[in-house]
Amino acid sequence: MQDTELKAVVAKNITALRTKNKMTQLELGTALSYSDKAVSKWERAEGIPDAYVLLKMSEIFGCSVDYLLHEHSEKETLPKQKKRVNHVVISLISLLGVWTAALLSFIIMHLAGFTYPLIFAYALVVSTILLTVFNSLWGKRAWEFVIISALVWSIFLMIYLIFLHEGKNYWQLLLLGIPSQLIILLCFYVIRGGRHLSSKK
Numbered sequence: 001m002q003d004t005e006l007k008a009v010v011a012k013n014i015t016a017l018r019t020k021n022k023m024t025q026l027e028l029g030t031a032l033s034y035s036d037k038a039v040s041k042w043e044r045a046e047g048i049p050d051a052y053v054l055l056k057m058s059e060i061f062g063c064s065v066d067y068l069l070h071e072h073s074e075k076e077t078l079p080k081q082k083k084r085v086n087h088v089v090i091s092l093i094s095l096l097g098v099w100t101a102a103l104l105s106f107i108i109m110h111l112a113g114f115t116y117p118l119i120f121a122y123a124l125v126v127s128t129i130l131l132t133v134f135n136s137l138w139g140k141r142a143w144e145f146v147i148i149s150a151l152v153w154s155i156f157l158m159i160y161l162i163f164l165h166e167g168k169n170y171w172q173l174l175l176l177g178i179p180s181q182l183i184i185l186l187c188f189y190v191i192r193g194g195r196h197l198s199s200k201k
Helices: 003-020 025-032 036-043 051-061 065-069 085-111 118-138 141-165 171-199
Strands: none
Touching (some): 003 025, 003 036, 003 051, 025 036, 051 065, 085 118, 118 141, 141 171
16 A cells, blocks of 8 residues: 555544544544644645554544554444543542552551551552553543642652651752652653654654
8 A cells, every 4th residue: 555545544534533433633632642733634644643643543442553544445333432431430449449548547547546647648649650650551641741740749748748747847848849840841841842743744
């Protein structure tokens, strides 16, 4: 298959799948961390997504990458979008498990005459770590910045509370979150900029 033919086939498949799943070009672009202009370019057969984007599309549309690259008959049924309910349920169960374990530990220690509220600070850090992992596996890239920022701030908060529990108010530690947040922001700016540049080629 020639390059122009492949572009046309992929363009037709992307358009059909996007329409079938009732998504706009902007919604699909956002899910892929690309602009709607990039999606429009692919659907006009003026370009073709790279391997990573095709893989991400296959996950969104619930089909294989091979399906996106080959022509299909009009009678062939288009795959429906994968349900993400199970992923949400798994994430919620995991988070509830963390906080249930933290609460149980707190109650047991309290009944034993030892109050240790820092257990909830640890639970917060573990929760943000789990969210980071789950989002990288199943989530949208648009949430990455928020979740990673929450992880960094929860770590600084935990360290501060540990010292505070020992009677040392080192509030200055929280100031480290500001340059850390700026570093995260700049990293995401560089990564997103690189992706958008590649989409315009």
